[in-house]
Amino acid sequence: MSAAKQLTWEHLTVGERLASYLYEVGEEAVAGLRQVIGDDDADRVPAAILNLAMLNAIDANYGQRGGTVHARQRFAMHGPLRVGDRLTVDGQLLRMELKRQRRYLVIACDVHDQDGRLIATGETTVLYPGGAP
C-alpha cells in the first residue's frame, strides 16, 4: 500500500495521478461481503468488491482517519470478477469542489486485472477528509 499523501487542500492538484493500488480479491473478503449482504450465490463475486477496491485506493492516497465518507458513486462494469484476481486500481483527481461549506474530491478510477483486462471504471466523490474550509 502506498503511503497517504500529506493532505492539504491547497497542495492538491486537479489532474494529479493517484499511486497505483493493488487489491487481491481474496476468499475471506468475498465471503465476508456475501455475509454482510446475505448473498449466498457462491458462483460469483459481489460487485461491491470493486467499490471496495476503489475506496481503498482513494483512502490509501488521501485518507487520514482510516475511512472515507462517500458522497456519490458512478460505476461501470466491463467484465466479471473471480476470486483470486489481482486488481490494479489507477486513479486521477478529476475535480475539487466546494458545496454548502463542504469540500469534496472527485476521483476517477480504472480497475484492471492481472492480465491487463479492464474490469471496471468509476467516478467517486468523497468528502475531503481534511475538514471544512
Added chain:
Amino acid sequence: METPLSVPSPMRLHVTDEVVAAYGRVADDHNPIHFDDDAARAVGMPGRIAHGMISGALLLRLLQDGLGTDWDHRGVVELVFIRPLPVGATVTAHAASREDGRLEVWVESDEPGHPRIIVGTAWLAADELSATQ
C-alpha cells in the same frame, strides 16, 4: 430506446452492529463514527452510523441478481448518498423501470417517514466499451 429494464425488488437488510463490524473488517474501514456513539456525535451525527457502502452493496446485489451476466459486462450505476443510516435500522433496496428504459434505484430506511438514503439510476450500456462513456 432499449427495452425497459426490470429487476425483482425490494431486497431488505437489517443493519445490525454485527453487520457493521463485518463490513468494517472486509473494507478495512475502522472509522470510529461507525462503532462509537461519542465519536459519531462529535462530528454532528445523532449516534453511530453504518458505512454507506453497506446499503450500496445491497443495491448492487439487487442489480447483479436481476441483470445477471449482462450486469457483469456492461452494467452502469450512478448513486448519490444523501443521508446517513443509523446502526440498527433496516434498509430496503428498490428498482423501478423508467420510461427511458433505465432503472430508478434507491435505498430507503425504516426510520419514521421511510427516508431515502441512496438514490440513483442504473442501466446497461449499449456495448461493453461504451460503459466507459
